[in-house]
Amino acid sequence: MNAIELEHVNFTYNRNLPSAHRALDDISLEVKSGGITGLIGHTGSGKSTLVQLLNGLLKPESGTVRLDGIDIWAEPKKIREVRFKAGLVMQYPEYQLFAETVEEDIAFGPKNMGLSGEELDRRVREAAAFSGLGEDLLEKSPFDLSGGQKRRVALAGVIAMNPKILILDEPAAGLDPGGRRDILGGIKRFSRESGTTVLIVSHSMEDMAMYCDDVIVMAHSKILMHRPTAEVFSRAEELAAVGLDVPLITRVAAALQKNGVDIGLDVYTVDYAVGKLREYMSASRAPELP
Amino acid sequence: MDIIKAEHLSFTYPGDEDTKPVQALKDVSFSIPEGSFTAVLGHNGSGKSTLAKLLCMIALPDSGRLWIAGREMTADDTTEEDILAARREVGMVFQNPDNQIVATIVEEDVAFGCENLGIPPKEIRRRVDEALAAVGMSEYARHPSYNLSGGQKQRVAIAGVIAMRRRCIIFDESTAMLDPMGRREVMDIIERLNREEGITVLIITHHMNEAARADRILVMNGGRIFADGTPAEVFGNPLRMWEAGLDVPQTTELCWKLRADGLDVPLDVFDADECARILAEKIGGRR
Numbered sequence: 001m002n003a004i005e006l007e008h009v010n011f012t013y014n015r016n017l018p019s020a021h022r023a024l025d026d027i028s029l030e031v032k033s034g035g036i037t038g039l040i041g042h043t044g045s046g047k048s049t050l051v052q053l054l055n056g057l058l059k060p061e062s063g064t065v066r067l068d069g070i071d072i073w074a075e076p077k078k079i080r081e082v083r084f085k086a087g088l089v090m091q092y093p094e095y096q097l098f099a100e101t102v103e104e105d106i107a108f109g110p111k112n113m114g115l116s117g118e119e120l121d122r123r124v125r126e127a128a129a130f131s132g133l134g135e136d137l138l139e140k141s142p143f144d145l146s147g148g149q150k151r152r153v154a155l156a157g158v159i160a161m162n163p164k165i166l167i168l169d170e171p172a173a174g175l176d177p178g179g180r181r182d183i184l185g186g187i188k189r190f191s192r193e194s195g196t197t198v199l200i201v202s203h204s205m206e207d208m209a210m211y212c213d214d215v216i217v218m219a220h221s222k223i224l225m226h227r228p229t230a231e232v233f234s235r236a237e238e239l240a241a242v243g244l245d246v247p248l249i250t251r252v253a254a255a256l257q258k259n260g261v262d263i264g265l266d267v268y269t270v271d272y273a274v275g276k277l278r279e280y281m282s283a284s285r286a287p288e289l290p
Numbered sequence: 291m292d293i294i295k296a297e298h299l300s301f302t303y304p305g306d307e308d309t310k311p312v313q314a315l316k317d318v319s320f321s322i323p324e325g326s327f328t329a330v331l332g333h334n335g336s337g338k339s340t341l342a343k344l345l346c347m348i349a350l351p352d353s354g355r356l357w358i359a360g361r362e363m364t365a366d367d368t369t370e371e372d373i374l375a376a377r378r379e380v381g382m383v384f385q386n387p388d389n390q391i392v393a394t395i396v397e398e399d400v401a402f403g404c405e406n407l408g409i410p411p412k413e414i415r416r417r418v419d420e421a422l423a424a425v426g427m428s429e430y431a432r433h434p435s436y437n438l439s440g441g442q443k444q445r446v447a448i449a450g451v452i453a454m455r456r457r458c459i460i461f462d463e464s465t466a467m468l469d470p471m472g473r474r475e476v477m478d479i480i481e482r483l484n485r486e487e488g489i490t491v492l493i494i495t496h497h498m499n500e501a502a503r504a505d506r507i508l509v510m511n512g513g514r515i516f517a518d519g520t521p522a523e524v525f526g527n528p529l530r531m532w533e534a535g536l537d538v539p540q541t542t543e544l545c546w547k548l549r550a551d552g553l554d555v556p557l558d559v560f561d562a563d564e565c566a567r568i569l570a571e572k573i574g575g576r577r
Binding site: 042043044091144146147148170173174175176177178179203205206243244245247248249251252253254255256258259260261270271273274277278280281284 | 309332333334335336385439440441463466467468469470471472473496499535536537539540541543544547548551562563565566567569570571573574
């Protein structure tokens with residue numbers, strides 16, 4: 001079952017004006033349910049436009065967007081339902097907090113969906129736990145929290161709406177390595193335990209390598225590739241050609257191959273590289289068979 | 291000469307009814323020689339940005355002494371004039387490109403700071419042209435500023451600081467919101483300003499690869515200086531960096547883990563090609 005399906009989707013900003021700009025050019029895409037997918041591409045490649053199409057903030061000029069097999073624009077009046085289904089956490093969401101307490105802020109979304117009482121309370125508490133916020137923080141003003149905690153409140157507010165698909169735009173930008181691990185680790189746990197499909201937009205290739213099952217690469221308003229993470233990063237030259245990077249460790253693997261030590265090009269985490277190098281060393285130490 | 295010298299600096303954010311005061315800097319001493327390139331690392335809340343605020347004279351320390359370009363900022367007889375003079379020595383480029391562009395045309399934005407300093411128009415014209423050339427944005431001089439890419443906007447912001455002839459520029463996570471290409475553009479410009487123009491540079495960053503390009507790394511933790519040394523010295527002790535909630539470049543982590551296998555590999559190589567060459571030599575590549 002696919003969580004997301006796009007068929008021949010086109011989108012143009014300022015259509016019919018001299019400043020018209022095609023942001024999505026005949027995009028077709030399938031994202032399976034339950035996994036974590038990364039979306040990468042340089043500035044202006046069409047990532048943000050794609051994300052806004054997925055939760056119905058933008059309407060495609062042509063083509064179909066399906067979530068869970070249902071065409072989201074089949075009944076335009078029901079687009080509000082779609083927005084509940086596809087939760088979007090924008091960049092720097094901590095600037096969007098507004099309520100007097102953390103609890104009220106997290107509860108805002110589910111309340112607007114019509115929830116109340118025990119169900120609402122349960123959702124808020126579960127979402128706070130997934131986002132790594134202690135119960136003791138719920139009564140505090142969100143404005144007294146640190147930047148990392150504020151961001152987790154914003155994330156919890158979307159998780160509490162129990163979306164089928166969670167879309168995050170640069171969820172770890174500006175956080176230190178520990179903060180990045182906390183928030184991305186929480187998102188991964190949430191996805192695994194709830195079966196929610198997650199789409200992460202990021203410029204951090206190292207984070208993508210650590211947390212994503214597969215990666216979509218966008219360039220010039222089209223999809224350049226959509227493959228398992230290891231395979232995407234093994235195509236370093238193609239990524240470089242569209243202004244993207246691969247993790248430093250992947251570049252080490254490529255350079256090792258040029259120096260005669262072949263541990264493959266699909267290396268994207270340090271631990272995997274260490275394992276591969278150990279295999280290589282024990283193989284080269286083994287006595288030659290007669 | 292030291293462009294910045296700090297002795298026993300402390301700073302506390304005052305609390306109010308609901309919040310307790312937070313001591314952000316505790317007894318911090320260091321100096322920054324003119325023409326150097328320093329990276330400041332530290333997890334969120336470690337005191338990095340507070341330090342930057344003090345160095346730009348946006349805030350004054352509670353105790354300790356601070357000198358900017360030889361002038362003391364913390365003496366009893368420090369005047370408003372001294373502080374204004376210090377602000378003319380140290381400039382700052384912030385994180386969000388959209389928050390620091392004020393004019394609708396690129397060259398007007400670069401001129402903004404100079405205009406406020408009351409510099410004669412002819413001189414401003416010359417400085418703006420030079421500054422735009424220094425960041426590789428000359429051809430965009432008359433372009434509208436709003437539809438530049440993030441990396442281009444940061445370069446325009448840097449040009450504005452260069453045009454004001456700051457001797458020292460502090461970059462507070464200035465690449466955090468940029469894509470890989472934008473990040474490289476901005477880092478290359480920063481490095482060139484330091485190496486070729488002799489501008490003293492301080493970068494505050496969460497990217498270990500960027501910090502590895504500096505001459506020196508200051509690590510902040512809990513409001514104190516936790517480590518201070520060359521990238522080789524600081525990253526050469528990965529356990530200590532992990533203890534401070536930080537990372538080391540992946541090349542260092544790889545070599546550190548391989549040392550457990552008895553491989554004698556260096557921890558201070560941050561370039562992928564160089565790291566691979568050394569590893570291949572130690573392991574013995576099969577061709």
